[in-house]
Amino acid sequence: MFNKLLIANRGEIACRVITTARRLGIDTVAVYSDADAAAKHVAMADEAVHIGPPAANESYLLGERIIAAARQTGAKAIHPGYGFLSEQPDFVAAVEAAGLVFVGPSADAIRAMGLKDAAKTLMEQAGVPVVPGYHGASQDPGELANAAAEIGYPVLIKARAGGGGKGMRLVNRPEEFSAALAGAQREAASSFGDPACLVEKYIQQPRHIEIQVFGDSHGNIVHLFERDCSLQRRHQKVIEEAPAPGMPAAVRAAMGRAAVEAARAIGYVGAGTVEFIADGAGALREDGFWFMEMNTRLQVEHPVSEAITGLDFVELQLRVAAGEALPFVQDDLSIDGHAFEARVYAEDVARDFLPATGRLDYLAFPEGTEFERGAVRIDSGVRQGDEISPWYDPMIAKLIVHGPDRGAALNLLDAALSRCHVAGSVTNLAFLGRLARNLDFASGAVDTGLIGRDVANLAAEEPPSAVVTALAALGALGLLARREGIDPWDLLAGWRHWTDARQYVQLEHEGERLSLEVTGLHDGSFAVITPEGELQLAVAADGDNRYRVTTDGVRRHAEVVTTPGRVAVFLSGQAATFQLPDALAESAADQGAGDAVFAPMPGVVRVMNVETGATVSRGDVLLVLEAMKMEHSLAAPRDGVVAEVHVAPGDQVTEGGLLVALESADS
Numbered sequence: 001m002f003n004k005l006l007i008a009n010r011g012e013i014a015c016r017v018i019t020t021a022r023r024l025g026i027d028t029v030a031v032y033s034d035a036d037a038a039a040k041h042v043a044m045a046d047e048a049v050h051i052g053p054p055a056a057n058e059s060y061l062l063g064e065r066i067i068a069a070a071r072q073t074g075a076k077a078i079h080p081g082y083g084f085l086s087e088q089p090d091f092v093a094a095v096e097a098a099g100l101v102f103v104g105p106s107a108d109a110i111r112a113m114g115l116k117d118a119a120k121t122l123m124e125q126a127g128v129p130v131v132p133g134y135h136g137a138s139q140d141p142g143e144l145a146n147a148a149a150e151i152g153y154p155v156l157i158k159a160r161a162g163g164g165g166k167g168m169r170l171v172n173r174p175e176e177f178s179a180a181l182a183g184a185q186r187e188a189a190s191s192f193g194d195p196a197c198l199v200e201k202y203i204q205q206p207r208h209i210e211i212q213v214f215g216d217s218h219g220n221i222v223h224l225f226e227r228d229c230s231l232q233r234r235h236q237k238v239i240e241e242a243p244a245p246g247m248p249a250a251v252r253a254a255m256g257r258a259a260v261e262a263a264r265a266i267g268y269v270g271a272g273t274v275e276f277i278a279d280g281a282g283a284l285r286e287d288g289f290w291f292m293e294m295n296t297r298l299q300v301e302h303p304v305s306e307a308i309t310g311l312d313f314v315e316l317q318l319r320v321a322a323g324e325a326l327p328f329v330q331d332d333l334s335i336d337g338h339a340f341e342a343r344v345y346a347e348d349v350a351r352d353f354l355p356a357t358g359r360l361d362y363l364a365f366p367e368g369t370e371f372e373r374g375a376v377r378i379d380s381g382v383r384q385g386d387e388i389s390p391w392y393d394p395m396i397a398k399l400i401v402h403g404p405d406r407g408a409a410l411n412l413l414d415a416a417l418s419r420c421h422v423a424g425s426v427t428n429l430a431f432l433g434r435l436a437r438n439l440d441f442a443s444g445a446v447d448t449g450l451i452g453r454d455v456a457n458l459a460a461e462e463p464p465s466a467v468v469t470a471l472a473a474l475g476a477l478g479l480l481a482r483r484e485g486i487d488p489w490d491l492l493a494g495w496r497h498w499t500d501a502r503q504y505v506q507l508e509h510e511g512e513r514l515s516l517e518v519t520g521l522h523d524g525s526f527a528v529i530t531p532e533g534e535l536q537l538a539v540a541a542d543g544d545n546r547y548r549v550t551t552d553g554v555r556r557h558a559e560v561v562t563t564p565g566r567v568a569v570f571l572s573g574q575a576a577t578f579q580l581p582d583a584l585a586e587s588a589a590d591q592g593a594g595d596a597v598f599a600p601m602p603g604v605v606r607v608m609n610v611e612t613g614a615t616v617s618r619g620d621v622l623l624v625l626e627a628m629k630m631e632h633s634l635a636a637p638r639d640g641v642v643a644e645v646h647v648a649p650g651d652q653v654t655e656g657g658l659l660v661a662l663e664s665a666d667s
């Protein structure tokens, strides 16, 4: 085994790899960009090397810099994590040419699976079922349209170099085919530099089921059962689980065999995932699943498989990379219980899941293990006080739960999500919580359309309860802080001068103004008049930001976090952040009263639709900003005439930067 490992990644996966390396007595080297100088993965590693500015293509994607960092620190091997350089065959070749070990498959294996069309041909030859379709060389629209007719509508057009759901088009009718193909080719060319597309039968009500495989350099290949990743939003995984609900033993064995064949066909070494699409319209069948693609790396969702197999996949990766044989054969492996993983993101669910940024003023996870197997496991690359920067994936944490059966694990998931408390950025936690309580999901009736069919309900904001609002009022008035740290067991707020002292406070929640009246009572409790009515509550401090709140004879734990301009309240699974009026006044000023468009986050201008002097209507898209790996259309705030254009396509903009100004409304 090598004695020093460089991790060519950041965030939770870098921390995850460091944890296992440390347990194995391997020294670790982190790499970091300017944006990550104070990041958790840097703090955790034994050594760290600065590799460039925040933009990934100037740091985490620079193979030579990373190899130089390994040389400089004497690291013998490089673990790529997922994303970034993990599936770049040229990087693998460069690592090996430098005399270092790449913890992953060979460059050839990555190349073989890199393009969807070639991979499908290869899999067909290996006897692995592939989705019926056309994956030949021709890109002639007429020929592809004929192929689509032969396959039978509906069909799915996919970019052969695609990933992340980009360049995919569902086509329901022959007359829509040519326009859809042109669109897919354009998107493929701009996203992947390769316009080539393939055509597939569109599977109605599909389930995404993937098989974890592992190979070693001695020719052994096993599978470690399946994960069901059908809970997706726009082809992005949201909650994953292992094993798949309703998986018959015979289908599991057939999928496992097919995955092992797929890996064997390319001489696979290391951890990999063979993704299948399965017909979810009825029970899973041995003839009802088809190869989609192989991911030649560790997956984000690997912890659910670790949970049910009791194995540490990073340890296995390192052992295999060091030349050791897998320590088991297929028959040694079995499934223990059921596991779920939920991906907690800084994103604004109400604004179409727009990625969010911000400083994590408060971050409390449920009790659990970190990066290691447990009933509740938290894999997170951020700590309280850290910044979710616009430069990378806005993931806050992966919450992984493991129980004796699916129902028990789902209960744990719901509880763990409700105990995950974040202030300082919006998150998808409430959305994940509603998903965990969704009845179709609970019954195991999952397919990739589940979230989309019900997204309005799943994404709906619930108004805060009266108790939550009352606590926010107390927090905003500084009535909770007053006795903190003096005697945590005492009731808060003095009873002496408080009698009938009435205070008023205004809060805003989701754009709605709330006026509240608070009265301190003789016994130290408070009467609060909220829009929902009056209530009386007693509050006792219980540690930093923690309180015991009693209303109507029921005592509950709450967390109240006040930061300049904001107060966040967490109470029994409810979470709400309120803004204080001063902050509102400031942000209203920032918005220039609707006369201008500012950058909502740092990014690059991709498209500029207007020039100075143009007449625009409210809602017209003025420009398209690419940020956080997605495109965001920025629209005119009102009807008017463009007075100033401050950016051009290709320009980098900072958050809050003025992009376009309209002529003032009264000029």
Ligand code: ADP
Pocket (backbone or CB within 6 Å): 131, 156, 158, 162, 163, 164, 165, 166, 200, 201, 202, 203, 204, 206, 208, 232, 235, 275, 277, 292, 293, 448
């Ligand atoms: P990408 O590489 O862009 O992520 P994939 O080929 O992995 O694309 O497909 C992403 C998702 O799209 C799948 O998880 C599934 O939900 C859906 N999908 C892919 N192929 C089909 C198909 N033939 N029929 C129906 N849905 C599909």
